[in-house]
Amino acid sequence: MYAVRLWSVRHAKGLNRFYKAFERVLVALHPLWNRIGYDKVERPFQVMEQATKGFLFDCQMCGQCALSSTGMSCPMNCPKTLRNGPCGGVRPNGHCEVKPEMKCVWVQGWMGAENMGDLSKIKDVQVQVDNRLKGKSSWLRVVRMEKKVGEFAPKPPKAPPAKKADAAAAPKPAGEGKAA
Amino acid sequence: MSELHFDPAAPLPHLPGHSSGGRLERILRAGKFAVTAELNPPDSADPRDVYDRALVLSEVCDAINATDASGANCHMSSVGICSLLTRAGYAVIMQISCRDRNRIAIQGDVLGAAAMGVQNILCLTGDGVQAGDQPEAKPVFDFDSTSLLKCIRGMRDEGKFLSGRKITVPPRVFLGGAANPFVPPLDHRAIHIGKKIAAGAQFIQTQYCYDVPMLRKFMAKVREQGLHEKAFFLIGVGPLPSSKTARWMRSNVPGVHIPDAVIERMEKSKNEKAEGKQLAIDLIQEIKEIEGVHGIHVMAYRQEEFVNEIIHASGVMKNRQPSRAPRPETPISISA
Structure with missing residues (x-):
């Protein structure tokens, strides 16, 4: 909801602090998620995350949350989905070029960052979004990242045999080719 | 005969510390005041429409900006314009x-652009589609x-696509934002x-x-962070054709952003078009004195014919010729 979203930016500092504590709890509960299985908890987490963040930030479930680096103003609400700052079309009153009735997400973002009292994180360059993560739980992804499990599991021994695997896999398509 | 062996699009020899073989980077790194100008893209498939406009601009600028459907209006593409211009030896952005x-x-x-001889790329967000002719x-x-900047820098410096796949010959381009x-947010x-x-x-x-006062405030913040030593700042200027257009x-x-005072100045004048030109000249002269400004970028929408006059009257080029402007006899064999 738009009004709640603006409230969240005004209370960015408190919300960020709350989230950091919440994140620590989630990370500490890693053994539990691991035992149940990350695949199984994914769906309930998605529902929970969408409900809370949807209410507070109009979260679009990009699956790679950057709220802590955007002053608690969700960049996916920018009609251009800009993740690194405002475009050059912001109106003199601080409203959006595309949606004149909406305040610019990034003018809000800088306000939020100032409220948080930390302008260092908003300076981090965000890379383009991974569209495969849309709809996925960003919270669980953070836990997996912290604990280096799932897609973040270290895979140094995999690198050399990967070639062998490729080589082993190679004859298969060749065989199919022959069949065709 | 020698004319035939002249390859106008060939990159200049590599200089240490330079990321491109282009003229714009050389001019800027040599500490000269640079001039770039925007070419209004034609709504046509005739290469002559591009060349006619480029010829006028090239006499007074170090590089020509090829816009990419600016204002979200459909025109000839920037890749297409660059392809034509690089073949004729123009420096393009x-x-x-x-x-x-x-x-x-x-x-x-x-x-593709780098292969054609494009040495400069300007990365833009782009106006929203609602602003254009096809909302x-x-x-x-x-x-x-x-x-986007980060991606192209990775392609150039690490020689890799975003996926990590190797690029055998990376694009050597000078990158702009x-x-x-x-x-707003002005402070940030x-x-x-x-x-x-x-x-x-x-x-x-x-x-x-x-x-200009607003620009001065901005440049003061730029200098505060030392950004003027990390990148070259080219300030946009353009003649206003009339107060109505303004x-x-x-x-x-x-x-x-056009302050009321500027519009009033236009309205008070007897000849608005001439006043618009004079305004651009005055702006350039004020802007060039600001510390940390390395050049100007002229955007004269449908008024290319004035660019020459504005640049000469402002005196920013001094006696400098734009580096290696293409010769009129440069063979161009693209027109059907």
Whole structure:
């Protein structure tokens, strides 16, 4: 909801602090998620995350949350989905070029960052979004990242045999080719 | 005969510390005051329409900006214009907007452009589709200007696509970003530019400047952070054809800020067109004195014929000739 979203930016500092504590709890509960299985908890987490963040930030479930680096103003609400700052079309009153009735997400973002009292994180360059993560739980992804499990599991021994695997896999398509 | 062996699009010999073989980077790194100008893209498939406009501009500028459907209006593409201009030996700045193409298309275009001899690329977010003539179009925005800069820098310096796949001959391009110091959040615009520079911007071209005090404030913040030593700042200027157009631009072109005093000055004059030209000259002379400004970027929409006069009257080129302007006899064999 738009009004709640603006409230969240005004209370960015408190919300960020709350989230950091919440994140620590989630990370500490890693053994539990691991035992149940990350695949199984994914769906309930998605529902929970969408409900809370949807209410507070109009979260679009990009699956790679950057709220802590955007002053608690969700960049996916920018009609251009800009993740690194405002475009050059912001109106003199601080409203959006595309949606004149909406305040610019990034003018809000800088306000939020100032409220948080930390302008260092908003300076981090965000890379383009991974569209495969849309709809996925960003919270669980953070836990997996912290604990280096799932897609973040270290895979140094995999690198050399990967070639062998490729080589082993190679004859298969060749065989199919022959069949065709 | 020697004319035939002259390859106008050939890159200049590599200089240490330079990322491109282009003239714009050389001019800027040599500490000269640079002039770039925007070419209005034709709504036609005739290469002559591009060459006619480029010839006028090239006499007074170091590089020509090829816009990428600016204002979200459909015109000849920037890749197409660059392809024509590089063949004729012009130095170009290819603009890439994030509005119309996704990451796969853009990375491909960067390689294609570099292969044609494009030495400079300006990374832009792009105006929203609502601003243009086809507001029903699907906006892409797969990148934003900052992540685009980072991507192209990776292609150039690491020789890799975003996927990590190797590029055998990386594109050697001089990278630019855009700034609009005249719209909110004013206090943070300089920090935002710092972010673009951190992502790879080596030169910055700004939106039209009609408010010098505002620009001074912005440049003070730029200097505070030492950004003027990390990137070259080219300030946007352009002649206003009339006070009516100025009012229209102010309310209809996203991000254009024109103070009331400027419009009043236009209205009071007897000849608005001449006043608009004089205003541009006055602005350039004020702007060039600001510390940290390395050049100007002239955007004369449908008034290319005035660019020459404005640049000469402002005296920014001094006695310098734009480096290696193409000769009129340069063989061009593209027109059907």
